[in-house]
Amino acid sequence: MNDTPRHRPTRAELDAARGTRLPDLIADDLTVLLVGINPGLSSAVAGHHFATPGNRLWPALYRAGFTPRLIDAAEENRLLDLGIGITSIVHRPTSRAAELTAPEYVAGGRHLRELVLARRPAWLALLGVTGYRAAFNAPDATVGRQSLTIGTTQVWVLPNPSGLNAHYPPSALAVEFAKLRVATGLPDRSAVLGNGPFPNRS
Incomplete structure (x- = not known):
């Protein structure tokens, strides 16, 4: 994990970030394409996805077995080697x-x-189920596997990893992420939670 002290963006930097676009972290034929709602201003300043302080995506990916160790936003390119990418519903x-x-x-x-x-x-x-409901006109959607498919791509909704999501403490968040990992067939790279309690389908 990168131990370099995190730069705290200035107000001017945050305001300037409103007019930028954070590039997708993507490749063809990934196993999982993660989709955030939209980049936070801190992430836009940093030039990395989910770089906002307090976001719990990176610990959830590790504890759920997607990554072999805890990585941070500055190391996001490592995800591509693991078959994982990141984009957003809205890029603003x-x-x-x-x-x-x-x-x-x-x-x-x-x-x-x-x-x-x-x-x-x-x-x-x-x-985040709220973003999925709004983007795909699915007002009754809940967390888990969805009936929607896009071409051959299957769709899953995870809890929002924002630190503001009090409904899912870190342990519960990791469990939901692990359910997706098991469904995808990806190996447990961290062995923090293990495969045992997670079904192949939600």
Whole structure:
């Protein structure tokens, strides 16, 4: 893990980040394409996905067995070697997801469909049921495997790893991530939780 002290963005840097776009971390034929709602301003300044302090994506990936050790946002490119990529529903960086509009979610859902058909990940995993509901017109969706498929790509909804999501403490978050890992057939690279309690389907 990168132990370099994290730079705290200035207000000017955060404001300037509103007009930027964080590139997708993506390749063809990935096992899992993770989908955040949209980049936070801190992530946009850092130039890495899920770099906002307090975000729990990286510990959840490790504890669930997706990564062999805890990595951080600055090492995100290592995910590609593990068959994992990252994109967003909406690419406009904001300080809060509440700043996004309904049309942005709908347009983001259309773009995701096009991206998936072009890149062909085995699984599309959306990080947050609220974003999935808005982007895919699925108001009754819950966490877990979805009936929707996009081409040959299967769809799963994970809890939002934001530190503000009090419904899922770190242990529960890791369990939900591990359910997806088992469903994808990826090996348990960390052995923190193990395979035992996780079914192949939600």
